[in-house]
Amino acid sequence: MRRIVTALITALALPLTAAAPAHTAEPADAYADLLVKKVKGANVEEHLRAFQKIATAHGGNRAAGTTGYDASRDYVADKLRRAGYKVTLDPVQFVESWTENSPPALTETAPERRAYVPKQDFFAFEPSPAGDVTAQVQGVDLTLPPAATPSSTSGCEASDFDGFVAGRIALVQRGTCAFSQKVRNAGAAGAAAIIVFNEGQKGRTEAEQLDIGEWRAGIPMVYADYAVGERLAGTEDATVRLTVDSTVAIGTDHNVIAETRTGDPGNVVMLGAHLDSVPAGPGINDNGSGSAAILEVAEEMARFPVKNRVRFAFWAAEELGLLGSDQYVASLPRTERDRIRLYLNFDMVASPNFAYKLYDGDDSDDTGASAGPPGSAQIEEQFETFFGSRDLPTVGTDFDGRSDYGPFIAVGIPAGGIFTGAEGSKTAEEAKLFGGTAGSAYDACYHQACDTIRNVNGTALDVNADAIADSAARFAFDLSSIPRRATPAHGGGG
Ligand SMILES: [Zn+2]
Secondary structure (H helix, E strand, O other): OHHHHHHHHHHHHHHHOOOOOOOOOOHHHHHHHHHHHHOOHHHHHHHHHHHHHHHHHOOOOOEOOOHHHHHHHHHHHHHHHHOOOEEEEEEEEEEEEEEEEEEEEEEEEEOOOEEOOEOOOEEEOEOOOOEEEEEEEEEOOOOOOOOOOOOOOOOOOHHHHOOOOOOOEEEEEOOOOOHHHHHHHHHHOOOOEEEEEOOOOOOOOOOOOOEOOOOOOOOOEEEEOHHHHHHHHHOOOOEEEEEEEEEEEEEEEEEEEEEOOOOEEEEEEEEEEEOOEOOOOOOHHHHHHHHHHHHHHHHHHOOOOOOEEEEEEEEOOHHHOOHHHHHHHHHOOHHHHHHEEEEEEEOOOOOOOOOOEEEOOOOOOOOOOOOOOOOHHHHHHHHHHHHHHOOOOOEEEOOOOOOOOHHHHHOOOOEEEEEOOOOOEOOHHHHHHHOOOOOOEOOOOOOOOOOOOOOOOHHHHHHHHHHHHHHHHHHHHOOOOOOOOOOOOOOOOO
16 A cells, blocks of 8 residues: 555656655655645635626525525536546535415314414414424423523434434423434434424523524424413323424525545545525625635645545535534445545634634533544644644634534544634733734624635635645545544555
C-alpha cells in the first residue's frame, strides 16, 4: 500500500518539483502541502461573486424553491463536471406551502365526551398533514406532575415507544429535543397521530401556533396546552378523534453530490456546505462562503489521484431544517453509511467579525451537546494543528445541531469543521485572539439582505480555504486516526 501511494505522490509532485518541500516522506503531508498551495482565496472569491450575481439576477436571494437556488445548483454542478467529477443531483423534498383549510378538531369520545377548543386549547402544528383519526391515546414517557425545571425527554428516544401500540395516538410531552424529533419517533413507532402538550412549568403551559418543519411522518400532529395533556394522561383508556384539515404542497430541490473518480470507495471522506440562502438575502457569507471554499478545494483536488474516495456535498434546503443533509443520510443504506469515514462541514467561514471556531468534537469546552462520535476529536485536532502551524489561535464551537453535520453525527459518523460565527456576539477574549470588535455580532448581516459580497472577511476566507484543503488532503490519504465503525461490504483500491 505504501509503495503504491509513494509512487503516486512522486508522480503528482513531478510538475511541481521546484515548489515541492524537501521532506515528502509522508504522502498525506506532501499532498496537503500541494493542495494548500493550489487552493487560492482569489478563486474562492470568484465563486462568491458568481453567487452574488445569481442572487441579483433572481430577486435578491438563492433560497430553497427559487430560481436563485436552481441557478446556484447549476453553477456548482457545471464547475464540478468540468473538473472531471461524477456529479449527481439528489432530489430533496421541502414544504412549499401549508394551508389550513378549516380549524383542527380534538374531541374526547370515550370514556366521556369533551370537545377541546381549537386555537386555544390546541393548534395544528405547521405543516401537519391532513388526517381524521379516532383512536385510543397512549402516553409516552411522561413526567407528571412536571419536574421543577424543564427536563422531560418524552418521545426523544426511539426506545420511549417500546410498548407503544401501533395505530394509537401518541401523547407526548414537550421538552429536551425538537418537536420534529418527537414526531418522527412517533411516526416510526406506528402512531396514527401525535398530540404534543406543553411541559407544565410556569411559562410552559399554553399552546401556540408553531412551525416545526416536519411533515414526513405523514400523520396529523397538534400542539396542546398542559391542561389537555394532563387530562388525557389521567383518563384511563381515553379515546379521541383528531382532525386536521390542511393542504401541504411539496416542492423539490437538489443536493449536488460530486465524487472523485479515484480513491477507495470503501473509505469515503465527505465534505459538505449548504448551498441555499434564506429568502431575505443573497447568503454570501451564509453560506456562499462554505460552498465556494469546498468548490475551490474540489476543483484543485480533481487534478490529482487520491487514496480514499472524496465526496463533496452542496446541500439544499438547510435553512428549512437541514432537509438536504437529513434526507441524504436517511436515504443511504447501512453499508453506504458505513463507508463514510467522516464528514467535514463548512457553514459560514468568512464572517466579517470572525473567530476561528472549530466544532468541539471532544467536548473539551464542556458546554451544550456532548462530544461527537469517536473520531470527531481527532478531526478537531487536525484542524487545530493546521491553525497552529500558522500561529493562528482557535476556539471551540458546540455541536449544537444548527448545521448539516447534525444528521451525520446522529448516525454515528464522526464530524468536524470550521465556523466563523453568526448572530452571536464576539467576546472580549475572542477580540484579543482574533482582532475585530468585542460585543458586536460575528456577522451583523446574518440572515439579512446585507449578506452580500461586501459581507465577507477576505483573510478568514483565504485561511479557511487553506485549512479545508489541508484537512481534505490529509484525510484523502490517511484515515488512520479515525476509528472504523464497521467493515464495509468490500474495500479495494489503495
Ligand atoms: Zn448557514
